[in-house]
Amino acid sequence: MHNFEFVKPSSVADAVSALAGEGAQALGGGQTLLPTMKQRLAAPEKLVSLSGLAEMTGVSSAGGVMTIGGATTHASVAADAGAYPGLAGLAAHIGDPAVRNRGTIGGSLANNDPSACYPAAALGSGATIVTNTREIAADDFFQGLFSTALDEGEIITAVKFPIPQASNYQKFVQPASRFALVGVFVARYADGVRVAVTGASEEGVHRWSAAEAALSANFSAAALDGLSVAADGMIADLHGTAAYRAHLVKVMTGRAVAAAS
Secondary structure, three states, X not given: XXXXXXXXXOOHHHHHHHHOOOOEEEXXXXXXXXXXXXOOOOOOOEEEEOOOOHHHOOEEEEOOEEEEEOXXXXXXXXXXXXXXXXXXXXXXXXXXXXXXXXXXXXXXXXXXXXXXXXXXXXXXXXXXXXXXOOEEEHHHHEOOOXXXXXXXXXXXXXXXXXXXXXXXXXXXXXXXXXXXXXXXXXXXXXXXXXXXXXXXXXXXXXXXHHHHHHHHHOOOHHHHOOOOOOOOOEOOEOOEOHHHHHXXXXXXXXXXXXXXX
């Protein structure tokens, strides 16, 4: 790990100012960035910690929308997001206790790892990502592997989740990393069903539109019987072939629907 300056701002405004400097990078829970720095694959000159910003932590609900501060840990979401059981259940099974007590929802979304869980929740919920300058719909936020709509120095301050009528997340866990080999988030709203898939595709987190249409007409696992998922574009590695991941997408979706029902 290279030498770096560590800055711990006391407000979002101070954090934005610190990030404007050359070589600065935001630090959430550090669950991805710090290991990357230890391997010398990243060498920011300045780390700007967001973990101590009270205005970016906490969970609240009003008007059918759950708002979660960007610096809120996975453990806090699991404990405090009871009004949205599908989201709380997802957070409770991210990584291990050490990861859940340090990692943050904003850090996870900003990193947009192709196998991370929160991107599926945000996309599957039709969430809104709130930054220090604007609001971004989840459908516009995720732009491919490790790529988002965030500008340089832009901070995720909160995430707004419309609370669905029913929801569930099912993850086929890669046992070494605890990431999703395939994960599927299903959320049923009055105007239809959203299905988001993580871990499977080379394009990153994405929606399965055919399943959404079928489940909007009949919210049951049986509605998926006539559907199939193409292996083209699926990730293939030592953990599973493209065809295997394509098969898991349908399996995990069916389990999520059954659990939500």
